Amino acid sequence: MSMVQYTNLTDPRPGLEVVRGWNDVEQVVLRSPRGDYARVSLLGGQVVSWRNDHGEELLFTSSKAIFKPPKAMRGGISICFPQFGNCGTLERHGFARNRIWALDEEHRPLNHNDNSSKASVDLILKPSEDDLKCWPRCFEFRLRVSLSKDGDLSLVSRVRNVNGKPFSFSFAYHTYLSVSDISEVRIEGLETLDYLDNLIQRERFTEQGDAITFESEVDRVYVSSPNVIAVLDHEKKRTFVTRKEGLPDVVVWNPWEKKSKTMVDFGDGEYKQMLCVDAAAAERPITLKPGEEWTGKLELSQVPSTNCSGHLDQPGII
Structure with a gap:
Protein backbone atom coordinates (compact mmCIF):
# COMPACT_ATOMS: atom_id res chain seq x y z
CA MET A 1 0.00 0.00 0.00
CA SER A 2 2.77 2.43 0.90
CA MET A 3 4.44 1.91 -2.46
CA VAL A 4 1.44 3.08 -4.48
CA GLN A 5 2.02 6.42 -6.17
CA TYR A 6 -0.81 8.93 -6.58
CA THR A 7 -0.89 11.69 -9.15
CA ASN A 8 -3.08 14.76 -8.71
CA LEU A 9 -5.21 15.59 -11.72
CA THR A 10 -6.57 18.93 -12.80
CA ASP A 11 -10.35 18.85 -12.50
CA PRO A 12 -12.71 21.67 -13.56
CA ARG A 13 -15.05 21.15 -10.59
CA PRO A 14 -14.04 23.44 -7.72
CA GLY A 15 -12.89 21.70 -4.55
CA LEU A 16 -12.83 18.20 -6.04
CA GLU A 17 -9.53 16.38 -5.62
CA VAL A 18 -9.08 13.53 -8.09
CA VAL A 19 -5.99 11.33 -8.13
CA ARG A 20 -4.83 8.39 -10.20
CA GLY A 21 -4.18 5.29 -8.15
CA ARG A 31 -10.88 15.16 3.81
CA SER A 32 -12.39 16.48 7.02
CA PRO A 33 -11.21 19.73 8.67
CA ARG A 34 -9.57 17.80 11.51
CA GLY A 35 -7.63 15.48 9.19
CA ASP A 36 -9.81 12.42 8.62
CA TYR A 37 -9.45 11.03 5.12
CA ALA A 38 -11.23 8.75 2.65
CA ARG A 39 -10.58 7.65 -0.92
CA VAL A 40 -13.24 6.45 -3.34
CA SER A 41 -12.28 4.57 -6.50
CA LEU A 42 -14.26 5.04 -9.68
CA LEU A 43 -13.75 1.30 -10.19
CA GLY A 44 -16.84 -0.04 -8.45
CA GLY A 45 -17.59 3.17 -6.54
CA GLN A 46 -15.51 1.43 -3.90
CA VAL A 47 -14.26 3.11 -0.74
CA VAL A 48 -10.63 1.95 -0.68
CA SER A 49 -9.43 3.87 2.38
CA TRP A 50 -10.86 5.48 5.51
CA ARG A 51 -8.44 6.96 8.03
CA ASN A 52 -9.05 8.81 11.26
CA ASP A 53 -7.36 12.04 12.29
CA HIS A 54 -4.46 10.03 13.78
CA GLY A 55 -3.75 8.48 10.40
CA GLU A 56 -4.97 5.00 11.40
CA GLU A 57 -6.48 2.96 8.57
CA LEU A 58 -9.95 1.76 9.64
CA LEU A 59 -10.70 -0.49 6.66
CA PHE A 60 -8.89 -3.72 5.88
CA THR A 61 -7.24 -4.37 2.52
CA SER A 62 -5.43 -7.63 1.87
CA SER A 63 -1.69 -7.47 1.20
CA LYS A 64 -2.44 -9.79 -1.74
CA ALA A 65 -5.30 -7.72 -3.12
CA ILE A 66 -5.33 -7.47 -6.91
CA PHE A 67 -5.68 -3.87 -8.10
CA LYS A 68 -6.55 -4.57 -11.70
CA PRO A 69 -9.80 -3.83 -13.52
CA PRO A 70 -12.29 -5.25 -14.12
CA LYS A 71 -12.22 -7.02 -10.73
CA ALA A 72 -12.84 -5.35 -7.37
CA MET A 73 -10.01 -5.38 -4.87
CA ARG A 74 -10.19 -7.48 -1.70
CA GLY A 75 -10.98 -4.95 1.01
CA GLY A 76 -12.51 -1.55 1.66
CA ILE A 77 -16.25 -1.17 1.04
CA SER A 78 -17.54 -2.57 -2.24
CA ILE A 79 -21.03 -2.17 -3.72
CA CYS A 80 -22.76 -5.52 -4.28
CA PHE A 81 -25.51 -5.01 -6.88
CA PRO A 82 -27.72 -6.35 -8.44
CA GLN A 83 -27.05 -9.42 -6.35
CA PHE A 84 -25.29 -10.34 -3.15
CA GLY A 85 -23.84 -13.82 -3.28
CA ASN A 86 -23.53 -16.21 -6.15
CA CYS A 87 -26.58 -17.29 -8.11
CA GLY A 88 -27.79 -17.45 -11.69
CA THR A 89 -25.66 -16.21 -14.58
CA LEU A 90 -24.38 -12.99 -12.96
CA GLU A 91 -20.89 -12.72 -11.55
CA ARG A 92 -20.52 -13.16 -7.79
CA HIS A 93 -21.87 -10.17 -5.83
CA GLY A 94 -23.09 -8.60 -9.07
CA PHE A 95 -21.36 -6.40 -11.62
CA ALA A 96 -21.55 -2.91 -10.01
CA ARG A 97 -18.33 -3.39 -8.05
CA ASN A 98 -16.45 -4.33 -11.24
CA ARG A 99 -17.55 -1.41 -13.44
CA ILE A 100 -16.10 2.07 -13.90
CA TRP A 101 -18.49 4.63 -12.40
CA ALA A 102 -18.76 8.26 -13.54
CA LEU A 103 -18.84 11.48 -11.57
CA ASP A 104 -22.50 12.49 -11.42
CA GLU A 105 -22.77 15.73 -13.39
CA GLU A 106 -26.37 16.33 -12.26
CA HIS A 107 -25.28 16.54 -8.64
CA ARG A 108 -22.42 18.87 -7.84
CA PRO A 109 -19.55 16.94 -6.25
CA LEU A 110 -18.33 18.59 -3.09
CA ASN A 111 -15.08 18.47 -1.18
CA HIS A 112 -15.56 21.32 1.23
CA ASN A 113 -17.75 22.06 4.23
CA ASP A 114 -21.34 22.61 3.11
CA ASN A 115 -24.41 23.13 5.28
CA SER A 116 -24.12 19.59 6.64
CA SER A 117 -20.35 19.97 7.21
CA LYS A 118 -19.57 17.03 4.97
CA ALA A 119 -17.09 16.46 2.17
CA SER A 120 -18.94 14.46 -0.49
CA VAL A 121 -18.70 13.00 -3.94
CA ASP A 122 -21.57 11.85 -6.17
CA LEU A 123 -21.12 8.94 -8.59
CA ILE A 124 -23.46 7.32 -11.08
CA LEU A 125 -23.66 3.95 -12.80
CA LYS A 126 -25.85 3.15 -15.79
CA PRO A 127 -26.00 -0.25 -17.48
CA SER A 128 -23.76 -0.87 -20.45
CA GLU A 129 -24.83 -2.91 -23.46
CA ASP A 130 -23.02 -5.92 -21.99
CA ASP A 131 -24.77 -5.41 -18.64
CA LEU A 132 -28.17 -5.35 -20.37
CA LYS A 133 -27.36 -8.62 -22.11
CA CYS A 134 -26.76 -10.44 -18.84
CA TRP A 135 -29.27 -8.45 -16.74
CA PRO A 136 -31.83 -6.71 -19.02
CA ARG A 137 -33.11 -4.07 -16.61
CA CYS A 138 -32.98 -0.32 -17.16
CA PHE A 139 -31.69 1.38 -14.03
CA GLU A 140 -29.78 4.38 -12.71
CA PHE A 141 -27.63 3.87 -9.62
CA ARG A 142 -26.52 7.01 -7.81
CA LEU A 143 -24.03 6.82 -4.96
CA ARG A 144 -23.01 9.60 -2.57
CA VAL A 145 -20.00 9.02 -0.32
CA SER A 146 -19.47 11.57 2.46
CA LEU A 147 -17.00 12.26 5.24
CA SER A 148 -18.33 14.35 8.13
CA LYS A 149 -16.38 16.95 10.10
CA ASP A 150 -16.04 14.35 12.86
CA GLY A 151 -14.70 11.72 10.47
CA ASP A 152 -17.85 9.61 10.13
CA LEU A 153 -18.13 7.86 6.76
CA SER A 154 -21.51 7.58 5.05
CA LEU A 155 -22.74 6.01 1.83
CA VAL A 156 -26.15 6.65 0.31
CA SER A 157 -27.28 4.52 -2.64
CA ARG A 158 -30.30 5.30 -4.81
CA VAL A 159 -31.46 2.81 -7.43
CA ARG A 160 -34.19 3.89 -9.85
CA ASN A 161 -36.17 1.79 -12.30
CA VAL A 162 -35.93 4.08 -15.32
CA ASN A 163 -38.50 2.37 -17.51
CA GLY A 164 -39.78 -0.98 -18.68
CA LYS A 165 -40.92 -3.76 -16.37
CA PRO A 166 -40.55 -4.24 -12.61
CA PHE A 167 -37.27 -5.76 -11.49
CA SER A 168 -35.82 -7.18 -8.29
CA PHE A 169 -32.33 -7.13 -6.83
CA SER A 170 -30.36 -7.86 -3.68
CA PHE A 171 -27.71 -5.54 -2.29
CA ALA A 172 -24.91 -5.13 0.25
CA VAL A 179 -9.35 -5.13 13.65
CA SER A 180 -6.42 -5.92 15.94
CA ASP A 181 -7.20 -9.62 16.42
CA ILE A 182 -10.47 -11.35 15.48
CA SER A 183 -10.37 -13.32 18.75
CA GLU A 184 -10.56 -10.00 20.64
CA VAL A 185 -13.61 -8.70 18.76
CA ARG A 186 -17.31 -8.97 19.53
CA ILE A 187 -20.48 -7.67 17.90
CA GLU A 188 -23.36 -6.27 19.96
CA GLY A 189 -26.85 -5.58 18.67
CA LEU A 190 -27.60 -8.89 16.92
CA GLU A 191 -28.48 -10.91 20.03
CA THR A 192 -31.59 -13.18 19.86
CA LEU A 193 -31.96 -12.61 16.09
CA ASP A 194 -32.58 -15.29 13.50
CA TYR A 195 -29.80 -15.84 10.99
CA LEU A 196 -29.24 -17.84 7.81
CA ASP A 197 -26.05 -19.87 7.97
CA ASN A 198 -24.37 -19.85 4.55
CA LEU A 199 -22.02 -22.62 5.73
CA ILE A 200 -25.01 -24.96 6.16
CA GLN A 201 -27.10 -24.30 3.01
CA ARG A 202 -28.66 -21.15 4.51
CA GLU A 203 -30.27 -23.12 7.32
CA ARG A 204 -32.06 -20.87 9.81
CA PHE A 205 -30.93 -20.57 13.44
CA THR A 206 -31.47 -18.17 16.35
CA GLU A 207 -28.50 -16.37 17.89
CA GLN A 208 -28.03 -17.58 21.46
CA GLY A 209 -25.04 -15.57 22.70
CA ASP A 210 -25.06 -12.28 24.58
CA ALA A 211 -22.71 -11.03 21.84
CA ILE A 212 -21.14 -12.53 18.73
CA THR A 213 -17.55 -13.68 19.18
CA PHE A 214 -15.27 -15.58 16.81
CA GLU A 215 -13.53 -18.94 17.09
CA SER A 216 -14.02 -20.35 13.58
CA GLU A 217 -15.29 -19.48 10.09
CA VAL A 218 -18.51 -17.43 10.11
CA ASP A 219 -20.80 -16.58 7.18
CA ARG A 220 -24.23 -15.53 8.38
CA VAL A 221 -27.13 -13.32 7.32
CA TYR A 222 -28.84 -11.83 10.37
CA VAL A 223 -32.35 -11.00 9.20
CA SER A 224 -34.64 -8.14 10.24
CA SER A 225 -31.78 -6.62 12.23
CA PRO A 226 -31.68 -3.35 14.21
CA ASN A 227 -30.50 -0.26 12.40
CA VAL A 228 -27.64 0.28 14.87
CA ILE A 229 -25.02 -2.30 15.85
CA ALA A 230 -21.53 -2.10 17.34
CA VAL A 231 -18.26 -3.92 16.67
CA LEU A 232 -15.98 -3.77 19.73
CA ASP A 233 -12.23 -4.24 19.37
CA HIS A 234 -10.96 -4.87 22.89
CA GLU A 235 -7.24 -4.66 22.11
CA LYS A 236 -7.53 -1.29 20.34
CA ARG A 243 -26.08 2.78 11.36
CA LYS A 244 -28.20 1.77 8.39
CA GLU A 245 -31.50 2.58 6.70
CA LYS A 261 -5.51 -20.45 2.21
CA THR A 262 -7.78 -21.11 -0.80
CA GLN A 273 -6.99 -8.64 11.13
CA MET A 274 -10.37 -8.30 9.43
CA LEU A 275 -14.10 -8.69 9.89
CA CYS A 276 -16.83 -8.09 7.34
CA VAL A 277 -20.03 -6.58 8.74
CA ASP A 278 -22.28 -5.74 5.81
CA ALA A 279 -25.51 -3.72 5.79
CA ALA A 280 -27.56 -5.67 3.27
CA ALA A 281 -30.84 -6.67 1.68
CA ALA A 282 -29.99 -10.35 1.32
CA GLU A 283 -32.86 -12.51 2.57
CA ARG A 284 -35.60 -10.99 0.41
CA PRO A 285 -35.05 -9.06 -2.83
CA ILE A 286 -36.06 -5.44 -3.32
CA THR A 287 -38.60 -4.93 -6.11
CA LEU A 288 -39.03 -1.68 -8.02
CA LYS A 289 -41.89 -0.84 -10.34
CA PRO A 290 -41.22 1.46 -13.32
CA GLY A 291 -40.32 4.92 -12.03
CA GLU A 292 -39.81 3.79 -8.43
CA GLU A 293 -36.61 4.46 -6.48
CA TRP A 294 -35.00 2.66 -3.54
CA THR A 295 -32.59 4.25 -1.06
CA GLY A 296 -30.14 2.40 1.18
CA LYS A 297 -27.92 4.22 3.68
CA LEU A 298 -24.88 3.28 5.74
CA GLU A 299 -22.96 5.34 8.26
CA LEU A 300 -19.79 4.19 10.00
CA SER A 301 -18.25 5.90 13.01
CA GLN A 302 -15.51 4.92 15.43
CA VAL A 303 -15.61 5.77 19.12
CA PRO A 304 -13.66 4.75 22.24
CA SER A 305 -14.85 1.41 23.71
CA THR A 306 -15.94 2.84 27.04
CA ASN A 307 -19.72 2.61 27.02
CA CYS A 308 -20.96 0.72 24.02
CA SER A 309 -24.58 0.51 25.15
CA GLY A 310 -24.71 4.28 25.35
CA HIS A 311 -23.57 4.57 21.72
CA LEU A 312 -26.23 2.10 20.59
CA ASP A 313 -28.93 4.22 22.20
CA GLN A 314 -27.93 7.32 20.29
CA PRO A 315 -30.32 8.38 17.50
CA GLY A 316 -29.16 7.83 13.97
CA ILE A 317 -27.48 10.69 12.16
CA ILE A 318 -28.18 9.68 8.58
Missing part, protein backbone atom coordinates in the same frame (compact mmCIF):
# COMPACT_ATOMS: atom_id res chain seq x y z
CA TRP A 22 -3.65 1.63 -8.92
CA ASN A 23 -3.55 0.78 -12.62
CA ASP A 24 -4.30 4.42 -13.50
CA VAL A 25 -7.88 4.22 -12.14
CA GLU A 26 -9.18 7.57 -10.90
CA GLN A 27 -9.95 8.02 -7.20
CA VAL A 28 -11.63 10.88 -5.34
CA VAL A 29 -10.12 12.11 -2.08
CA LEU A 30 -12.33 13.36 0.77
CA TYR A 173 -22.25 -2.70 1.35
CA HIS A 174 -19.47 -5.31 1.62
CA THR A 175 -17.49 -3.71 4.44
CA TYR A 176 -14.06 -4.95 5.53
CA LEU A 177 -13.26 -3.53 8.98
CA SER A 178 -9.68 -3.51 10.21
CA LYS A 237 -10.21 -0.10 22.79
CA ARG A 238 -12.17 1.03 19.75
CA THR A 239 -15.78 0.51 18.70
CA PHE A 240 -17.16 0.75 15.19
CA VAL A 241 -20.80 1.86 15.24
CA THR A 242 -22.83 0.98 12.16
CA GLY A 246 -33.40 0.72 3.99
CA LEU A 247 -31.29 -2.38 4.56
CA PRO A 248 -32.99 -4.97 6.79
CA ASP A 249 -30.15 -7.47 7.14
CA VAL A 250 -26.58 -7.68 8.43
CA VAL A 251 -24.07 -10.11 6.95
CA VAL A 252 -21.19 -11.21 9.20
CA TRP A 253 -18.21 -12.95 7.57
CA ASN A 254 -14.74 -14.11 8.47
CA PRO A 255 -13.12 -16.86 6.34
CA TRP A 256 -10.82 -18.15 9.12
CA GLU A 257 -7.66 -20.11 8.46
CA LYS A 258 -8.69 -22.94 6.13
CA LYS A 259 -10.65 -20.87 3.62
CA SER A 260 -8.05 -18.07 3.71
CA MET A 263 -8.17 -17.41 -1.72
CA VAL A 264 -5.52 -16.15 -4.14
CA ASP A 265 -6.06 -12.49 -3.20
CA PHE A 266 -6.02 -13.01 0.57
CA GLY A 267 -3.06 -13.64 2.89
CA ASP A 268 -3.06 -16.92 4.81
CA GLY A 269 -3.13 -15.30 8.25
CA GLU A 270 -4.96 -12.08 7.41
CA TYR A 271 -8.30 -13.38 8.68
CA LYS A 272 -7.05 -12.33 12.11
Whole structure:
Protein backbone atom coordinates (compact mmCIF):
# COMPACT_ATOMS: atom_id res chain seq x y z
CA MET A 1 0.00 0.00 0.00
CA SER A 2 2.77 2.43 0.90
CA MET A 3 4.44 1.91 -2.46
CA VAL A 4 1.44 3.08 -4.48
CA GLN A 5 2.02 6.42 -6.17
CA TYR A 6 -0.81 8.93 -6.58
CA THR A 7 -0.89 11.69 -9.15
CA ASN A 8 -3.08 14.76 -8.71
CA LEU A 9 -5.21 15.59 -11.72
CA THR A 10 -6.57 18.93 -12.80
CA ASP A 11 -10.35 18.85 -12.50
CA PRO A 12 -12.71 21.67 -13.56
CA ARG A 13 -15.05 21.15 -10.59
CA PRO A 14 -14.04 23.44 -7.72
CA GLY A 15 -12.89 21.70 -4.55
CA LEU A 16 -12.83 18.20 -6.04
CA GLU A 17 -9.53 16.38 -5.62
CA VAL A 18 -9.08 13.53 -8.09
CA VAL A 19 -5.99 11.33 -8.13
CA ARG A 20 -4.83 8.39 -10.20
CA GLY A 21 -4.18 5.29 -8.15
CA TRP A 22 -3.65 1.63 -8.92
CA ASN A 23 -3.55 0.78 -12.62
CA ASP A 24 -4.30 4.42 -13.50
CA VAL A 25 -7.88 4.22 -12.14
CA GLU A 26 -9.18 7.57 -10.90
CA GLN A 27 -9.95 8.02 -7.20
CA VAL A 28 -11.63 10.88 -5.34
CA VAL A 29 -10.12 12.11 -2.08
CA LEU A 30 -12.33 13.36 0.77
CA ARG A 31 -10.88 15.16 3.81
CA SER A 32 -12.39 16.48 7.02
CA PRO A 33 -11.21 19.73 8.67
CA ARG A 34 -9.57 17.80 11.51
CA GLY A 35 -7.63 15.48 9.19
CA ASP A 36 -9.81 12.42 8.62
CA TYR A 37 -9.45 11.03 5.12
CA ALA A 38 -11.23 8.75 2.65
CA ARG A 39 -10.58 7.65 -0.92
CA VAL A 40 -13.24 6.45 -3.34
CA SER A 41 -12.28 4.57 -6.50
CA LEU A 42 -14.26 5.04 -9.68
CA LEU A 43 -13.75 1.30 -10.19
CA GLY A 44 -16.84 -0.04 -8.45
CA GLY A 45 -17.59 3.17 -6.54
CA GLN A 46 -15.51 1.43 -3.90
CA VAL A 47 -14.26 3.11 -0.74
CA VAL A 48 -10.63 1.95 -0.68
CA SER A 49 -9.43 3.87 2.38
CA TRP A 50 -10.86 5.48 5.51
CA ARG A 51 -8.44 6.96 8.03
CA ASN A 52 -9.05 8.81 11.26
CA ASP A 53 -7.36 12.04 12.29
CA HIS A 54 -4.46 10.03 13.78
CA GLY A 55 -3.75 8.48 10.40
CA GLU A 56 -4.97 5.00 11.40
CA GLU A 57 -6.48 2.96 8.57
CA LEU A 58 -9.95 1.76 9.64
CA LEU A 59 -10.70 -0.49 6.66
CA PHE A 60 -8.89 -3.72 5.88
CA THR A 61 -7.24 -4.37 2.52
CA SER A 62 -5.43 -7.63 1.87
CA SER A 63 -1.69 -7.47 1.20
CA LYS A 64 -2.44 -9.79 -1.74
CA ALA A 65 -5.30 -7.72 -3.12
CA ILE A 66 -5.33 -7.47 -6.91
CA PHE A 67 -5.68 -3.87 -8.10
CA LYS A 68 -6.55 -4.57 -11.70
CA PRO A 69 -9.80 -3.83 -13.52
CA PRO A 70 -12.29 -5.25 -14.12
CA LYS A 71 -12.22 -7.02 -10.73
CA ALA A 72 -12.84 -5.35 -7.37
CA MET A 73 -10.01 -5.38 -4.87
CA ARG A 74 -10.19 -7.48 -1.70
CA GLY A 75 -10.98 -4.95 1.01
CA GLY A 76 -12.51 -1.55 1.66
CA ILE A 77 -16.25 -1.17 1.04
CA SER A 78 -17.54 -2.57 -2.24
CA ILE A 79 -21.03 -2.17 -3.72
CA CYS A 80 -22.76 -5.52 -4.28
CA PHE A 81 -25.51 -5.01 -6.88
CA PRO A 82 -27.72 -6.35 -8.44
CA GLN A 83 -27.05 -9.42 -6.35
CA PHE A 84 -25.29 -10.34 -3.15
CA GLY A 85 -23.84 -13.82 -3.28
CA ASN A 86 -23.53 -16.21 -6.15
CA CYS A 87 -26.58 -17.29 -8.11
CA GLY A 88 -27.79 -17.45 -11.69
CA THR A 89 -25.66 -16.21 -14.58
CA LEU A 90 -24.38 -12.99 -12.96
CA GLU A 91 -20.89 -12.72 -11.55
CA ARG A 92 -20.52 -13.16 -7.79
CA HIS A 93 -21.87 -10.17 -5.83
CA GLY A 94 -23.09 -8.60 -9.07
CA PHE A 95 -21.36 -6.40 -11.62
CA ALA A 96 -21.55 -2.91 -10.01
CA ARG A 97 -18.33 -3.39 -8.05
CA ASN A 98 -16.45 -4.33 -11.24
CA ARG A 99 -17.55 -1.41 -13.44
CA ILE A 100 -16.10 2.07 -13.90
CA TRP A 101 -18.49 4.63 -12.40
CA ALA A 102 -18.76 8.26 -13.54
CA LEU A 103 -18.84 11.48 -11.57
CA ASP A 104 -22.50 12.49 -11.42
CA GLU A 105 -22.77 15.73 -13.39
CA GLU A 106 -26.37 16.33 -12.26
CA HIS A 107 -25.28 16.54 -8.64
CA ARG A 108 -22.42 18.87 -7.84
CA PRO A 109 -19.55 16.94 -6.25
CA LEU A 110 -18.33 18.59 -3.09
CA ASN A 111 -15.08 18.47 -1.18
CA HIS A 112 -15.56 21.32 1.23
CA ASN A 113 -17.75 22.06 4.23
CA ASP A 114 -21.34 22.61 3.11
CA ASN A 115 -24.41 23.13 5.28
CA SER A 116 -24.12 19.59 6.64
CA SER A 117 -20.35 19.97 7.21
CA LYS A 118 -19.57 17.03 4.97
CA ALA A 119 -17.09 16.46 2.17
CA SER A 120 -18.94 14.46 -0.49
CA VAL A 121 -18.70 13.00 -3.94
CA ASP A 122 -21.57 11.85 -6.17
CA LEU A 123 -21.12 8.94 -8.59
CA ILE A 124 -23.46 7.32 -11.08
CA LEU A 125 -23.66 3.95 -12.80
CA LYS A 126 -25.85 3.15 -15.79
CA PRO A 127 -26.00 -0.25 -17.48
CA SER A 128 -23.76 -0.87 -20.45
CA GLU A 129 -24.83 -2.91 -23.46
CA ASP A 130 -23.02 -5.92 -21.99
CA ASP A 131 -24.77 -5.41 -18.64
CA LEU A 132 -28.17 -5.35 -20.37
CA LYS A 133 -27.36 -8.62 -22.11
CA CYS A 134 -26.76 -10.44 -18.84
CA TRP A 135 -29.27 -8.45 -16.74
CA PRO A 136 -31.83 -6.71 -19.02
CA ARG A 137 -33.11 -4.07 -16.61
CA CYS A 138 -32.98 -0.32 -17.16
CA PHE A 139 -31.69 1.38 -14.03
CA GLU A 140 -29.78 4.38 -12.71
CA PHE A 141 -27.63 3.87 -9.62
CA ARG A 142 -26.52 7.01 -7.81
CA LEU A 143 -24.03 6.82 -4.96
CA ARG A 144 -23.01 9.60 -2.57
CA VAL A 145 -20.00 9.02 -0.32
CA SER A 146 -19.47 11.57 2.46
CA LEU A 147 -17.00 12.26 5.24
CA SER A 148 -18.33 14.35 8.13
CA LYS A 149 -16.38 16.95 10.10
CA ASP A 150 -16.04 14.35 12.86
CA GLY A 151 -14.70 11.72 10.47
CA ASP A 152 -17.85 9.61 10.13
CA LEU A 153 -18.13 7.86 6.76
CA SER A 154 -21.51 7.58 5.05
CA LEU A 155 -22.74 6.01 1.83
CA VAL A 156 -26.15 6.65 0.31
CA SER A 157 -27.28 4.52 -2.64
CA ARG A 158 -30.30 5.30 -4.81
CA VAL A 159 -31.46 2.81 -7.43
CA ARG A 160 -34.19 3.89 -9.85
CA ASN A 161 -36.17 1.79 -12.30
CA VAL A 162 -35.93 4.08 -15.32
CA ASN A 163 -38.50 2.37 -17.51
CA GLY A 164 -39.78 -0.98 -18.68
CA LYS A 165 -40.92 -3.76 -16.37
CA PRO A 166 -40.55 -4.24 -12.61
CA PHE A 167 -37.27 -5.76 -11.49
CA SER A 168 -35.82 -7.18 -8.29
CA PHE A 169 -32.33 -7.13 -6.83
CA SER A 170 -30.36 -7.86 -3.68
CA PHE A 171 -27.71 -5.54 -2.29
CA ALA A 172 -24.91 -5.13 0.25
CA TYR A 173 -22.25 -2.70 1.35
CA HIS A 174 -19.47 -5.31 1.62
CA THR A 175 -17.49 -3.71 4.44
CA TYR A 176 -14.06 -4.95 5.53
CA LEU A 177 -13.26 -3.53 8.98
CA SER A 178 -9.68 -3.51 10.21
CA VAL A 179 -9.35 -5.13 13.65
CA SER A 180 -6.42 -5.92 15.94
CA ASP A 181 -7.20 -9.62 16.42
CA ILE A 182 -10.47 -11.35 15.48
CA SER A 183 -10.37 -13.32 18.75
CA GLU A 184 -10.56 -10.00 20.64
CA VAL A 185 -13.61 -8.70 18.76
CA ARG A 186 -17.31 -8.97 19.53
CA ILE A 187 -20.48 -7.67 17.90
CA GLU A 188 -23.36 -6.27 19.96
CA GLY A 189 -26.85 -5.58 18.67
CA LEU A 190 -27.60 -8.89 16.92
CA GLU A 191 -28.48 -10.91 20.03
CA THR A 192 -31.59 -13.18 19.86
CA LEU A 193 -31.96 -12.61 16.09
CA ASP A 194 -32.58 -15.29 13.50
CA TYR A 195 -29.80 -15.84 10.99
CA LEU A 196 -29.24 -17.84 7.81
CA ASP A 197 -26.05 -19.87 7.97
CA ASN A 198 -24.37 -19.85 4.55
CA LEU A 199 -22.02 -22.62 5.73
CA ILE A 200 -25.01 -24.96 6.16
CA GLN A 201 -27.10 -24.30 3.01
CA ARG A 202 -28.66 -21.15 4.51
CA GLU A 203 -30.27 -23.12 7.32
CA ARG A 204 -32.06 -20.87 9.81
CA PHE A 205 -30.93 -20.57 13.44
CA THR A 206 -31.47 -18.17 16.35
CA GLU A 207 -28.50 -16.37 17.89
CA GLN A 208 -28.03 -17.58 21.46
CA GLY A 209 -25.04 -15.57 22.70
CA ASP A 210 -25.06 -12.28 24.58
CA ALA A 211 -22.71 -11.03 21.84
CA ILE A 212 -21.14 -12.53 18.73
CA THR A 213 -17.55 -13.68 19.18
CA PHE A 214 -15.27 -15.58 16.81
CA GLU A 215 -13.53 -18.94 17.09
CA SER A 216 -14.02 -20.35 13.58
CA GLU A 217 -15.29 -19.48 10.09
CA VAL A 218 -18.51 -17.43 10.11
CA ASP A 219 -20.80 -16.58 7.18
CA ARG A 220 -24.23 -15.53 8.38
CA VAL A 221 -27.13 -13.32 7.32
CA TYR A 222 -28.84 -11.83 10.37
CA VAL A 223 -32.35 -11.00 9.20
CA SER A 224 -34.64 -8.14 10.24
CA SER A 225 -31.78 -6.62 12.23
CA PRO A 226 -31.68 -3.35 14.21
CA ASN A 227 -30.50 -0.26 12.40
CA VAL A 228 -27.64 0.28 14.87
CA ILE A 229 -25.02 -2.30 15.85
CA ALA A 230 -21.53 -2.10 17.34
CA VAL A 231 -18.26 -3.92 16.67
CA LEU A 232 -15.98 -3.77 19.73
CA ASP A 233 -12.23 -4.24 19.37
CA HIS A 234 -10.96 -4.87 22.89
CA GLU A 235 -7.24 -4.66 22.11
CA LYS A 236 -7.53 -1.29 20.34
CA LYS A 237 -10.21 -0.10 22.79
CA ARG A 238 -12.17 1.03 19.75
CA THR A 239 -15.78 0.51 18.70
CA PHE A 240 -17.16 0.75 15.19
CA VAL A 241 -20.80 1.86 15.24
CA THR A 242 -22.83 0.98 12.16
CA ARG A 243 -26.08 2.78 11.36
CA LYS A 244 -28.20 1.77 8.39
CA GLU A 245 -31.50 2.58 6.70
CA GLY A 246 -33.40 0.72 3.99
CA LEU A 247 -31.29 -2.38 4.56
CA PRO A 248 -32.99 -4.97 6.79
CA ASP A 249 -30.15 -7.47 7.14
CA VAL A 250 -26.58 -7.68 8.43
CA VAL A 251 -24.07 -10.11 6.95
CA VAL A 252 -21.19 -11.21 9.20
CA TRP A 253 -18.21 -12.95 7.57
CA ASN A 254 -14.74 -14.11 8.47
CA PRO A 255 -13.12 -16.86 6.34
CA TRP A 256 -10.82 -18.15 9.12
CA GLU A 257 -7.66 -20.11 8.46
CA LYS A 258 -8.69 -22.94 6.13
CA LYS A 259 -10.65 -20.87 3.62
CA SER A 260 -8.05 -18.07 3.71
CA LYS A 261 -5.51 -20.45 2.21
CA THR A 262 -7.78 -21.11 -0.80
CA MET A 263 -8.17 -17.41 -1.72
CA VAL A 264 -5.52 -16.15 -4.14
CA ASP A 265 -6.06 -12.49 -3.20
CA PHE A 266 -6.02 -13.01 0.57
CA GLY A 267 -3.06 -13.64 2.89
CA ASP A 268 -3.06 -16.92 4.81
CA GLY A 269 -3.13 -15.30 8.25
CA GLU A 270 -4.96 -12.08 7.41
CA TYR A 271 -8.30 -13.38 8.68
CA LYS A 272 -7.05 -12.33 12.11
CA GLN A 273 -6.99 -8.64 11.13
CA MET A 274 -10.37 -8.30 9.43
CA LEU A 275 -14.10 -8.69 9.89
CA CYS A 276 -16.83 -8.09 7.34
CA VAL A 277 -20.03 -6.58 8.74
CA ASP A 278 -22.28 -5.74 5.81
CA ALA A 279 -25.51 -3.72 5.79
CA ALA A 280 -27.56 -5.67 3.27
CA ALA A 281 -30.84 -6.67 1.68
CA ALA A 282 -29.99 -10.35 1.32
CA GLU A 283 -32.86 -12.51 2.57
CA ARG A 284 -35.60 -10.99 0.41
CA PRO A 285 -35.05 -9.06 -2.83
CA ILE A 286 -36.06 -5.44 -3.32
CA THR A 287 -38.60 -4.93 -6.11
CA LEU A 288 -39.03 -1.68 -8.02
CA LYS A 289 -41.89 -0.84 -10.34
CA PRO A 290 -41.22 1.46 -13.32
CA GLY A 291 -40.32 4.92 -12.03
CA GLU A 292 -39.81 3.79 -8.43
CA GLU A 293 -36.61 4.46 -6.48
CA TRP A 294 -35.00 2.66 -3.54
CA THR A 295 -32.59 4.25 -1.06
CA GLY A 296 -30.14 2.40 1.18
CA LYS A 297 -27.92 4.22 3.68
CA LEU A 298 -24.88 3.28 5.74
CA GLU A 299 -22.96 5.34 8.26
CA LEU A 300 -19.79 4.19 10.00
CA SER A 301 -18.25 5.90 13.01
CA GLN A 302 -15.51 4.92 15.43
CA VAL A 303 -15.61 5.77 19.12
CA PRO A 304 -13.66 4.75 22.24
CA SER A 305 -14.85 1.41 23.71
CA THR A 306 -15.94 2.84 27.04
CA ASN A 307 -19.72 2.61 27.02
CA CYS A 308 -20.96 0.72 24.02
CA SER A 309 -24.58 0.51 25.15
CA GLY A 310 -24.71 4.28 25.35
CA HIS A 311 -23.57 4.57 21.72
CA LEU A 312 -26.23 2.10 20.59
CA ASP A 313 -28.93 4.22 22.20
CA GLN A 314 -27.93 7.32 20.29
CA PRO A 315 -30.32 8.38 17.50
CA GLY A 316 -29.16 7.83 13.97
CA ILE A 317 -27.48 10.69 12.16
CA ILE A 318 -28.18 9.68 8.58
